[in-house]
Amino acid sequence: MSQHASISAVVSHLPAFEVRQLSFRYDSMPSHPSANRSAWVINRMEFTVRQGEIVGVIGPNGSGKSSLLKLLAKLVRPQEGTIQLFGAELGALSRESISRQVAYMPQELSSDFPFSVLDMVLMGRFPYRRGGLWNLVGWERQEDLAVAEEVMAQTDVTHLANRMVDTLSAGEQQRVLLARALAQVPRVLMLDEPTAHLDLNHQLDVCRILQRVHEQSQMTVLLVSHDINLASQYCDRILVMKQGAVVCIGPPQDVIHPRILTEVYGCQVLVDVHPDTGLPRVSLPSQDRHQTVAVSGML
């Protein structure tokens, strides 16, 4: 991925995302100013994502995690507040220019139409297409295929290139989606539940690939997950959300705390230490246990 070289060579101190007073709700009807703020999916969020870090977003169902990702990818527009992408106002950027910087990996691949894996990965090159009279249908150029080969090797789907995507297993489909996102050569990679529906081995695969890509390219990664342990293992910082607002953001050691998690999820949790990494690990207590117990001394 040659374009990474030029991007990471430009050492910039601008944050990947600068989010200020962000508010969003799905019905676009104008409401009375005094209307209940709890109707908002995202409610006055403020946070910053630095370049090159991996940030996990956790929170209960309906806390607005997926909506936040859609806002950051400009798939929906906020009613209030601002989002800056590398210092530029997101609302003013064209869809094409956003898609060259931000890759959004949806939860699952929809497979209504029979496309091959290579077709699917090459769709990631759409932001870089060159039309013109002699290439009306928009065939990919040599460099597009080079990028596709590179990312397919990275995500270990090269051997599947000519398979139809709907014949793949869930783990393989997830890797194809990742390859498509990487083919955009993004500066920011956003993943919505990348390991949902995957068994342990495939979860590990996806995480390893992510880590490898991150190490190679210093890409900023934003990851929504229900799996707190996964977020704890792989993220530099974790953003905890509840009812569309930021509860806290910080390194796993600070954020994965029984008091915070109990407040956010409304149930008792156990937090201990992962035997290998020393990072916090969450588990649910047995039924008859009603007290939050922090086993770890470092917490």
Added chain:
Amino acid sequence: MIVHPSPSQTTVSDPPMMAPPVPLRTYEGMASWQTLRARRWYAVMGLMVLLTCGAVVFCLQFGAHALTMAELWAALTFSTTGSEDVARVIIWDIRFPRILMGLFVGASLAITGAALQALVRNPLADPYVLGISSGAALGATIGLAFGLGSIVGGLGLPLCAFIGGGLSIVLVYGIAASQGRLPMHQLLLAGVIVNAVCSALMMFATSILNPASLYRVVLWLMGTLSAPSTPALLGIGFCLLIAIVLLLRESQALNLLAVGEDAARSLGVDSDRVQQTVFLVSAVLTGAVVSVSGMIGFVGMVVPHLVRILCGADHRLLLPVSALGGGILLMVADTVARTVVAPAEIPVGVITALIGGPFFIYLLMTRKYRFFA
């Protein structure tokens, strides 16, 4: 499936804060794929163009009066003498315009059907789901009722139909669009409703028509390619050419939209613009086609499926191949329609269904077809 990540793929300590080296590699494996893709596109398109030319020659030769190859050749090269002048008149004045009309109409219906199936993501979509055809039919019926059928040098009927189609485009768009967007489920519903209302009005109109006009309406609704006027031929050819260019430009965007609207937008597709473009192009082309040839069923829905079975789902290939395939199907069907019970004719829609239906069922049963499975 168990995946064993090979050790060689693990990164071995790039120095931190330094850009990774640009990989110097040859992409031989990929190059062969690319040449395969490009070569396949040109090969398939070349084959389709050849098939189309073959079909044109076939259709020129057969009809109520079958010609010999010698007569055909003489007429085509304008070297007819005496007795062969009949052949020249048959070929250039009668058959060629009709065949060209069949090619244009079939191509228009098939490419519109293919684009609309991707746009609304529904395998049952055809050019007639948008409600434009009913509007055109209503326009034609009203025109006949008021005796406007033969004004403007015989172009009165197509003009009335085109005005009806145009009004229903405005109506469908007005119902479906909201805040500069064109939601697809709204579009389908609007099309269905406009269809229903126009059909009802048309039934009312036909119930009060005199028998002679009623017969013309019924014939028009069945669809026919006979005796096209030159302006109609030029008009539909022009519309088709513009539509092909505009749709091919959006063909990769249609691919992306087919795998999900959010995904497509995150990949840089301006979905609102693409949806509006494809809707308007399809609607105008459908209105034009219905105006000159009535309602010829089957081509618009089934040809895209046939092509998808044979060539895959990539709209960059699907759209042009559907267009040529639809043109071939309709030309051949029309030749059959005007030959088998000559000098009478069978409505061409009957033949398209009778040829295409069994062939489609055969492909469906023998090939593994996964479209909206």
